[in-house]
Amino acid sequence: MLQSLIWFLVIMIVVPVLYLIENFIRSMMPGYNKSYLLQPIYRLMKLFGKRGMKTNDPAHWFSIVSCWFAICALFFTVRGENILFIFTSLVMMELFILAGSWNAREPFGSMAAQRGIARFFICAFTFMVSAASLYQVTGTLSLKEMMAYSWMHYLLLKLPLAFLAMIVVLLIRGSLLFFDFNITGKALNILDSALYTPYSGWSLGITQITRWVEIGVWLKLISVFLPWKPWFSFTVLAICYLAFLLTDGFIPKARWKKVARNAFLWGGGMSVMNFIWLYLF
Amino acid sequence: MSWLLNNGLRSISILVVQAGGCRGCALQFSMGMSLENEIKGISVTGNPKHADALLVTGCINEKSREAILQLYEQMPEPKAVIAAGACSCSGSLFRTSENNLYTTEDILPVDAWIRGCTPDMHEMLEAVVRAIGASLEKEGSRKI
Numbered sequence: 001m002l003q004s005l006i007w008f009l010v011i012m013i014v015v016p017v018l019y020l021i022e023n024f025i026r027s028m029m030p031g032y033n034k035s036y037l038l039q040p041i042y043r044l045m046k047l048f049g050k051r052g053m054k055t056n057d058p059a060h061w062f063s064i065v066s067c068w069f070a071i072c073a074l075f076f077t078v079r080g081e082n083i084l085f086i087f088t089s090l091v092m093m094e095l096f097i098l099a100g101s102w103n104a105r106e107p108f109g110s111m112a113a114q115r116g117i118a119r120f121f122i123c124a125f126t127f128m129v130s131a132a133s134l135y136q137v138t139g140t141l142s143l144k145e146m147m148a149y150s151w152m153h154y155l156l157l158k159l160p161l162a163f164l165a166m167i168v169v170l171l172i173r174g175s176l177l178f179f180d181f182n183i184t185g186k187a188l189n190i191l192d193s194a195l196y197t198p199y200s201g202w203s204l205g206i207t208q209i210t211r212w213v214e215i216g217v218w219l220k221l222i223s224v225f226l227p228w229k230p231w232f233s234f235t236v237l238a239i240c241y242l243a244f245l246l247t248d249g250f251i252p253k254a255r256w257k258k259v260a261r262n263a264f265l266w267g268g269g270m271s272v273m274n275f276i277w278l279y280l281f
Numbered sequence: 282m283s284w285l286l287n288n289g290l291r292s293i294s295i296l297v298v299q300a301g302g303c304r305g306c307a308l309q310f311s312m313g314m315s316l317e318n319e320i321k322g323i324s325v326t327g328n329p330k331h332a333d334a335l336l337v338t339g340c341i342n343e344k345s346r347e348a349i350l351q352l353y354e355q356m357p358e359p360k361a362v363i364a365a366g367a368c369s370c371s372g373s374l375f376r377t378s379e380n381n382l383y384t385t386e387d388i389l390p391v392d393a394w395i396r397g398c399t400p401d402m403h404e405m406l407e408a409v410v411r412a413i414g415a416s417l418e419k420e421g422s423r424k425i
Contacts, residue, residue, distance in 0.1 A: 033314040034321045042292035042322065046333075051358040053330075106355075200330040200357040 007078035011216035014238055016040065019212070022245040044205055052201035059109070060203035062100030067206050069093035070213040077220045080144025083131050090127075090217065093210065094120050104198030112198070118260045119181050122267055123169050129271035130162040134224075136278050146224050154227045161274035163225040168267035170218045170241065173211075176248045179263045181256050215241070293323045293413050296332035296356070298349055302339030305399040306366035310336065313402030320406045329355035333413055334392075340368045340375050341383040353389055359420035361412040362389045365405060367398040392416060 019040045027035040036042060052060055073089035076082075098120065101113035135141055137158050138149045149155060156163055171179040199207045219237050226233035254262075299307050314323060326332050329352050337349060353362070364385035367373035372384055385391050393412035395405050 031315045033323060035324070036291055036322050039292060039322060043294070046292045047331075053355070053357055108355075204330055 004078045008074060011074060011078065011220060012213065015212045015216045018238060018242050018245065021242060025246060026249060044208055047205035047208070048202050050201040052203055059100040059104040059198045062096045062103065063199055063203040063206040063210065066093045066096035067210040069096065070210045070217070073217045074213050077143065077217050080142065080147060083141045083143055086217065086221065087127060087131065090214070091124065093214065097207065101198050106198055109198035115181055115256055119172060122260065122263045123172055126165050126169050126267040126271050129275050130165055133159055133162045133271065133275045133278055143224060147230060150224055150227055156225050156227055159225065159274055161270040165267045165271035166222045166225070168263060170222060171244060172263050172267065173218055174215055174241070174244065176244045177251050178254065179259060180253055181259055291322045293409060294326040294331045294333050295323060295336050295409060296326055296329055296352060297336045297338065298352060300337055300339040300341040300345040300349060300369065302368050306338035309399045309402050310365065310405050313406050320410060323406060323409060330357060332356050332360070334361040334363055334409060336363045336365055337369050337385045338365045340372065341385065341388065342380060346383055346388055350388060359416040361392040361416040363393045363395065363408060363412050364391050365395045366400055367396060370394045370396050373398060
């Protein structure tokens with residue numbers, strides 16, 4: 001239990017630290033605007049000092065429930081529980097974010113929710129097929145047993161495409177590289193922003209925390225594939241994620257429908273191919 | 282609560298609206314952000330829910346007026362409005378045209394004016410910080 005608690009706290013801290021490092025390195029680059037070391041944290045704290053929009057009242061409360069499910073998913077992951085618990089928690093988290101979007105009585109909220117549903121379908125499909133492949137190989141759905149199996153039998157060699165598909169899911173969730181659905185508010189065009197548009201003030205801050213927790217869940221989940229000690233696998237994956245964050249600034253962005261097509265072909269396609277490959281060989 | 286508001290000065294998100302015109306002011310602002318300067322923590326956002334200030338550049342016509350008002354409504358308090366450039370402040374060369382143009386002050390409560398065609402980039406950044414500071418002070422006194 002103590003070990004799980006330590007993992008939980010470490011993951012809660014590591015993901016914001018990754019964003020801090022990315023922000024610091026980027027602000028040192030020529031042509032980028034200068035920022036403070038703790039800029040992402042200041043940005044988050046600032047949101048809690050803002051007044052929420054009265055018109056979006058029900059949407060605010062959905063963000064709290066969503067955050068709760070993200071924390072549950074992280075807890076199940078660090079405990080090495082059944083992968084179905086984790087999947088269910090992540091699904092509930094996403095559904096509450098989307099429900100908040102639909103309830104916001106804003107055209108941008110509905111548009112963002114449509115985009116969010118497309119993203120949700122792709123991630124859920126990829127994760128389900130990858131989980132089925134994991135079950136096929138390891139014979140269990142328990143994350144703890146999968147880790148033990150990966151340590152002894154090199155899971156990565158049997159499921160290389162499923163691993164890549166899960167990396168695609170991580171990139172989709174982080175809105176990075178070619179899998180950016182432009183829903184994090186980074187885009188400069190109002191029509192291209194934001195699943196989080198319906199949220200404002202403190203609820204936007206909570207949604208941001210939810211996103212960080214969720215990234216932590218995916219990092220820990222995907223580290224199962226790597227055949228090293230859990231802390232080393234997690235560190236390797238966290239460094240990879242930092243590299244993705246840094247290279248994201250140099251990658252051109254595409255329209256979200258093209259991104260959805262790419263994400264489905266790469267994520268869904270690779271996971272299905274690996275699943276079929278397991279049956280054939 | 283006041284320490285939360287103080288973080289607002291360390292992280293300023295600007296929503297830049299080019300209402301119409303040559304885009305010189307918006308480019309000048311982007312240059313000011315990317316070049317070496319002592320002012321840190323300003324970033325440009327495309328999402329009004331993240332924005333702390335609305336920077337309006339160019340001449341405002343009937344169409345862009347509606348869009349600007351919509352954006353302003355979507356921004357959560359505390360928020361500031363900054364009119365940047367001669368067109369946005371006074372209409373500049375186009376104020377006598379018959380196209381029914383507006384200045385920013387005609388449609389929104391403006392917190393800072395940056396005059397000039399085009400304005401100095403450092404002045405723009407300073408004006409942004411001062412406008413945000415004023416809006417945070419206003420919000421602080423409202424809470425007290």
